[in-house]
Amino acid sequence: MVIVVLAIVGTGILMYFAGLSGRPDAVTLTQAAALAQEKMESLLADKKANGFNTIISAAPAALPAPFDRFTREVDVFCVQEADLDTSNGTMPNCSDSDINAKRVRVTVSWGGGSSDFVTVMTNH
Numbered sequence: 001m002v003i004v005v006l007a008i009v010g011t012g013i014l015m016y017f018a019g020l021s022g023r024p025d026a027v028t029l030t031q032a033a034a035l036a037q038e039k040m041e042s043l044l045a046d047k048k049a050n051g052f053n054t055i056i057s058a059a060p061a062a063l064p065a066p067f068d069r070f071t072r073e074v075d076v077f078c079v080q081e082a083d084l085d086t087s088n089g090t091m092p093n094c095s096d097s098d099i100n101a102k103r104v105r106v107t108v109s110w111g112g113g114s115s116d117f118v119t120v121m122t123n124h
Helices: 002-020 026-050
Strands: 059-061 071-079 102-108 113-122
Touching: 002 102, 026 071, 026 102
Parallel strands: none
Antiparallel strands: 059 071, 071 102, 102 113
């Protein structure tokens, strides 16, 4: 009876620790958030310096060391005021958007997963 109880408890403990390995740690998530924020700020700076049309999508790209285990991708879509979370309109000038806004999603990926960060940028 003791062996059966220990086997059941041991299986539960092993399953708990096996589940932990699939979750990203706090350091990875913090680095991913910082890398996404850096890209968002870069896009804002480009917009201020060169205009609204410089906010465009970018294919996934590996980052340099010490962040070489991450890749970063940017998806940009023109959006209407009534529907800010879906793609709509033409790129890059969003002339058919009622508020001249773009939804910007930065995805930071690593070997064990990814995180998405989304904002809306306007032509104001």
